[in-house]
Amino acid sequence: RVNGTRLWDSLMEMGDIGGTPKGGCNRLAATALDGQARDLFVSWCKAAGCTISVDQMGNMFARRPGRDNHLPAVGAGSHLDTQPTGGKFDGVFGVLAGVEVLRTLHEHQIETPTPIEISVWTNEEGSRFQPAMQGSGVYAGRFDLETELNKTDIDGLRLKDELAKIGYLGDEVPGSRHMGAFFEVHIEQGPILEDEDKEIGVVRMGQGIRWYNLTIKGRSQHSGTTPMHLRQDTMVVSALITTEVERIAHRHANGLGTVGFMNIHPNSRNVIPGEIQMSVDLRNPDADVLQQMHDELVAFCDVLASARQLVIEVDNYWYFAPVEFKASDDVKAATEQLGYSHMDIYAGAGHDACYMSDLVPTGMVFTPCLKGISHNEAEYTKPEECEAGANVLLHAMLRASAR
Amino acid sequence: RVNGTRLWDSLMEMGDIGGTPKGGCNRLAATALDGQARDLFVSWCKAAGCTISVDQMGNMFARRPGRDNHLPAVGAGSHLDTQPTGGKFDGVFGVLAGVEVLRTLHEHQIETPTPIEISVWTNEEGSRFQPAMQGSGVYAGRFDLETELNKTDIDGLRLKDELAKIGYLGDEVPGSRHMGAFFEVHIEQGPILEDEDKEIGVVRMGQGIRWYNLTIKGRSQHSGTTPMHLRQDTMVVSALITTEVERIAHRHANGLGTVGFMNIHPNSRNVIPGEIQMSVDLRNPDADVLQQMHDELVAFCDVLASARQLVIEVDNYWYFAPVEFKASDDVKAATEQLGYSHMDIYAGAGHDACYMSDLVPTGMVFTPCLKGISHNEAEYTKPEECEAGANVLLHAMLRASAR
Numbered sequence: 001r002v003n004g005t006r007l008w009d010s011l012m013e014m015g016d017i018g019g020t021p022k023g024g025c026n027r028l029a030a031t032a033l034d035g036q037a038r039d040l041f042v043s044w045c046k047a048a049g050c051t052i053s054v055d056q057m058g059n060m061f062a063r064r065p066g067r068d069n070h071l072p073a074v075g076a077g078s079h080l081d082t083q084p085t086g087g088k089f090d091g092v093f094g095v096l097a098g099v100e101v102l103r104t105l106h107e108h109q110i111e112t113p114t115p116i117e118i119s120v121w122t123n124e125e126g127s128r129f130q131p132a133m134q135g136s137g138v139y140a141g142r143f144d145l146e147t148e149l150n151k152t153d154i155d156g157l158r159l160k161d162e163l164a165k166i167g168y169l170g171d172e173v174p175g176s177r178h179m180g181a182f183f184e185v186h187i188e189q190g191p192i193l194e195d196e197d198k199e200i201g202v203v204r205m206g207q208g209i210r211w212y213n214l215t216i217k218g219r220s221q222h223s224g225t226t227p228m229h230l231r232q233d234t235m236v237v238s239a240l241i242t243t244e245v246e247r248i249a250h251r252h253a254n255g256l257g258t259v260g261f262m263n264i265h266p267n268s269r270n271v272i273p274g275e276i277q278m279s280v281d282l283r284n285p286d287a288d289v290l291q292q293m294h295d296e297l298v299a300f301c302d303v304l305a306s307a308r309q310l311v312i313e314v315d316n317y318w319y320f321a322p323v324e325f326k327a328s329d330d331v332k333a334a335t336e337q338l339g340y341s342h343m344d345i346y347a348g349a350g351h352d353a354c355y356m357s358d359l360v361p362t363g364m365v366f367t368p369c370l371k372g373i374s375h376n377e378a379e380y381t382k383p384e385e386c387e388a389g390a391n392v393l394l395h396a397m398l399r400a401s402a403r
Numbered sequence: 404r405v406n407g408t409r410l411w412d413s414l415m416e417m418g419d420i421g422g423t424p425k426g427g428c429n430r431l432a433a434t435a436l437d438g439q440a441r442d443l444f445v446s447w448c449k450a451a452g453c454t455i456s457v458d459q460m461g462n463m464f465a466r467r468p469g470r471d472n473h474l475p476a477v478g479a480g481s482h483l484d485t486q487p488t489g490g491k492f493d494g495v496f497g498v499l500a501g502v503e504v505l506r507t508l509h510e511h512q513i514e515t516p517t518p519i520e521i522s523v524w525t526n527e528e529g530s531r532f533q534p535a536m537q538g539s540g541v542y543a544g545r546f547d548l549e550t551e552l553n554k555t556d557i558d559g560l561r562l563k564d565e566l567a568k569i570g571y572l573g574d575e576v577p578g579s580r581h582m583g584a585f586f587e588v589h590i591e592q593g594p595i596l597e598d599e600d601k602e603i604g605v606v607r608m609g610q611g612i613r614w615y616n617l618t619i620k621g622r623s624q625h626s627g628t629t630p631m632h633l634r635q636d637t638m639v640v641s642a643l644i645t646t647e648v649e650r651i652a653h654r655h656a657n658g659l660g661t662v663g664f665m666n667i668h669p670n671s672r673n674v675i676p677g678e679i680q681m682s683v684d685l686r687n688p689d690a691d692v693l694q695q696m697h698d699e700l701v702a703f704c705d706v707l708a709s710a711r712q713l714v715i716e717v718d719n720y721w722y723f724a725p726v727e728f729k730a731s732d733d734v735k736a737a738t739e740q741l742g743y744s745h746m747d748i749y750a751g752a753g754h755d756a757c758y759m760s761d762l763v764p765t766g767m768v769f770t771p772c773l774k775g776i777s778h779n780e781a782e783y784t785k786p787e788e789c790e791a792g793a794n795v796l797l798h799a800m801l802r803a804s805a806r
């Protein structure tokens with residue numbers, strides 16, 4: 001079994017890098033703080049007897065040799081980047097549970113049949129650069145390396161340069177590691193395990209996600225002199241889309257719809273905004289229903305653009321199809337062996353494990369999280385819940401390694 | 404008569420300070436660019452034989468002596484600050500028409516009965532600091548000097564420090580100059596003069612304005628894991644308010660309603676925004692109707708806050724009552740004397756002249772502007788229209804000086 005206190009202390013130490021006054025964490029991908037967090041991960045893994053590799057996408061792998069180093073490794077991992085007002089657990093917990101697995105094996109001098117590899121994936125959050133799960137997506141071949149490295153943040157800074165700046169633009173070709181299975185432990189980020197009073201969620205699938213950039217082009221004009229009927233007001237149009245996104249979500253079972261981001265030009269109180277970029281995030285566990293939601297959004301924007309006589313560009317730049325986790329029986333068996341209460345669940349958020357499941361049998365472990373609050377500084381999971389998750393991860397990995 | 408070519412050349416030279424690729428101007432109040440524009444104004448006025456004073460609010464006065472310097476001066480002026488994507492005429496034209504008056508008097512060695520003073524008012528636009536017409540409002544005693552100097556922009560920079568940085572935090576007590584009348588020439592910023600094919604608008608009044616800061620406080624949560632019924636989504640709430648602002652404006656004759664500004668936290672695509680600040684701008688020429696519009700906004704926000712179970716703070720921090728221009732007959736007489744076609748009109752925007760009318764008889768002159776487009780880089784007024792406005796200003800001022 002893992003050492004829960006050591007795991008908790010590491011979580012708190014890592015959370016101080018980018019720690020916010022409200023107890024959360026602001027550590028955007030490929031920033032200097034992300035670099036510090038990566039350095040700490042490297043030092044911990046080296047102390048546990050690992051070697052480190054970094055690939056051209058900034059993904060990192062800490063490798064602990066096994067009995068037969070020609071066998072494919074059993075992998076686990078998650079991400080160290082956070083939302084701008086994120087918590088201390090989302091992603092970080094999955095990485096540090098992996099570090100705790102390494103430490104536990106190291107201190108008990110356990111030789112696993114295969115090597116073990118703990119990975120840190122670049123920009124899982126999709127906040128500073130889009131889409132989310134960018135590093136694991138490139139690794140799995142879903143995205144093109146050069147395209148992603150050339151993506152820029154809102155200030156025009158390029159991911160490639162930002163990774164180089166913090167010293168984590170490596171040489172290894174993404175996707176070239178020799179892995180046989182992959183596991184990820186993560187806080188649920190939703191309220192279900194807490195409601196159902198279960199210690200572990202055995203994640204059977206990840207729901208579908210569609211991300212959009214909408215660009216609305218109207219005309220900037222004076223708020224005090226432009227009659228209502230002569231306006232091309234992009235703020236009103238963005239508002240009508242936002243309320244429609246909510247209605248689309250309500251119309252479909254398990255539908256979710258969110259507008260989280262807007263960039264308003266010129267964003268001055270006495271100017272009718274002439275151009276707005278806004279995000280839309282639609283989700284559903286059922287690919288067909290998600291397609292319907294998509295069609296409704298596109299149709300609404302078409303009608304609105306002609307009614308309001310302006311331009312609405314709808315770019316659905318990311319579609320993430322629902323995914324099934326093939327190694328979830330390993331997770332279930334490990335959970336039962338350890339005696340934790342559990343239930344089957346699906347993942348509402350995207351995770352690096354979702355892309356890894358393109359390549360190898362993959363399993364995900366969820367732990368409860370306070371009131372389901374996540375992407376919020378108040379995000380919290382109890383020490384004993386973290387410990388249980390790390391124990392399940394350890395035993396699921398041992399099972400896969402022994403096979 | 405003024406020299407229209409010289410006026411136009413000065414407008415273009417001034418417009419280069421902060422000039423944008425699209426032919427507009429981005430010269431926010433109390434920035435380094437505002438400082439450069441002020442320096443150029445000072446050099447031009449000194450060359451036309453004026454002395455310069457600056458008050459504690461950064462308002463500037465270029466004084467040309469008259470026959471009897473104990474008599475109250477006849478003033479004119481406007482502002483040099485612009486919107487972030489503003490034009491080359493709004494405000495600037497009023498200042499440079501004043502400079503052209505000074506130059507015309509200077510080159511013809513005309514001694515006016517009273518002194519003449521051309522003023523530049525600090526932060527008329529209200530974009531970087533709120534409210535609008537901040538400098539003239541302090542001068543007229545509507546706002547407290549210290550309160551306004553301590554206002555900060557979106558980056559937390561204080562107006563007082565920013566004025567000191569560009570060298571325009573003066574010593575003179577605002578409101579202490581000896582003036583007997585005030586005039587302002589301005590582009591209409593609306594489509595009426597162009598539609599009616601008139602060269603000059605005799606501005607009889609300025610409409611009422613109410614500016615609001617709304618703060619919506621919900622909860623930041625994950626867009627992929629938070630069921631729709633558990634959300635406190637401030638983006639949807641801001642959208643409902645934005646569409647209601649449009650409806651309020653439509654419900655009332657001559658009503659205008661605009662949401663031009665929003666600040667979204669954390670503004671990340673997979674986070675339900677937990678807090679939003681947004682502006683509302685309501686206008687009406689009739690004070691009672693504007694009060695009704697206000698009441699409807701407040702009532703809507705109350706109902707919405709309880710329906711959505713979150714907090715909406717409504718701060719109506721600026722009320723500008725409709726104002727009558729007492730010296731508009733001087734404007735009309737000067738226009739008729741010069742033979743320009745004209746009509747009576749009211750001002751949709753606030754102007755420095757509106758606050759000056761608290762203190763002295765005040766008149767405003769409007770010139771047409773292309774398609775009524777303003778607060779936009781495409782803002783345009785023809786050279787001959789500018790010349791006509793400056794001629795009317797000159798002769799209205801001479802009339803007031805002779806009285």
Ligand SMILES: NC(=O)NCCC(=O)O
Binds near residue numbers: 125126189348627673
């Ligand atoms: N786990 C997580 O928050 N991932 C970010 C991608 C998403 O929005 O689902």
Ligand SMILES: NC(=O)NCCC(=O)O
Binds near residue numbers: 222224493527529
């Ligand atoms: N003239 C002008 O655009 N003034 C700014 C204040 C307002 O919004 O009316």
